[in-house]
Amino acid sequence: MERWIVLSLISSSSELILLYKGMPTPKKASKYDIMLTPQFYIVKDEEIPIKYAFQAKKLAPSILDDLLESNKDYEFIVQKLPNNKWRFFAYAPKDVEEFLKKFDIKPNQIKKIYFTEQISNILSKVPLSLDEENALVLLDSKATIIPKNMLESAVFANFNKKMRPKKAFGFKPTSTKSNTNKIDKVTIIVATLLFLIGAAFLVEAFSYKQATKKLEEKLIALYDEDPSLSTKLARNAIKSKYEKIEKTQRSIREQLKNFSQLSSKKSILESLTLNKNNIEATFKVEPSEIKRVKAITANTSLSYKESRGGILKIQGALQ
């Protein structure tokens, strides 16, 4: 009896089912462990002088090559036997998945798999009944399905969960074997590019935030200089007050400048008064100068009123 073919006494939460064509519908469960019959796998024993399982696994495809169908993807499993012997299993996960599909069992519900060679200690004693016609027997240390009428014995064992072998293998669903799940270099490069471009946009966004912050700081510094300007209402009132002063006072200066242009030896200022809306001035102008004075007033915003004796009353409106 091989060391690894020992019945498991340890209970498992997964439902253990024996997989063979024509099997009855298994009990409903969330997880299943399956024992494959030879209908679902290929097995070959070979004597090879290698030490480690990973080395044997590398050799498995070439050792089983003549037994495999070229259009299927296989999963290889190796077991070390005594005397430098290795047992090579090959199964097609897709075949298993498709077979279980009709029982509405999804690939991700399959957790562990076993091979019927692992219960050779039972099969060597008594055949395992599959259905009314077929039984699983051990022939040349290999599990084989043969018709019951070919057997001399009329005693058969039924498969049950106590037959669970100690050694289990993980089932690899085709979806996990496909390229879609492999994080290849292209994926890494594309993902890195996406992240880098994204990061560049983020950096730019933060620079905009910083620039806004700087402008705000500039404004705060101005408000610190004059806190009375920090509210819009106060700012508008102050602005309105000083703009009015600015406008009026500049206008006064402008008109004073205009009046000074009128003044000369022949055009003498008699009086000047600043009113609320204008500046009024009286000039005594000699007849020869009247034309020049009038010309100046015409070029400026001044207006005049002529009286007798060369008296010109000139008015300059204020803004």
Next chain:
Amino acid sequence: MSKKSIILLIGLIFLVASIFYDIKAKKEYIKNKEELTQEVREVKNIIALKNLWSAKALKSKIKSSLNTISNKKLTFKRRGVELVANNLSYRELNHILNKFASMPLQFKKLDIKKVGSNFNLECLCEW
């Protein structure tokens, strides 16, 4: 969904989110820049106007500019100056008006009268 798809999806979501965040930040910046620049300009303008028309320490400046005029003719108020000057020559009158006009004083009252060949001036300025 495979790991590969998840990684690419996360990368894509990160990129799209970054682009949207950038667009939002840019829009906010443009809007804020316009508003803040306008506000800064306005505040600077107000401060400049305020500093101009509320200038302090004008008293000494006025005194030094009018050192030809007797101090008796000048009356300084808390925030202004009242000047009553008689018998000013045209040149003196011109000098006073030019000096006052060149300073940020607010003319509140200005009355000039010619008496004989000279001028009498009454002027009230504030700051």
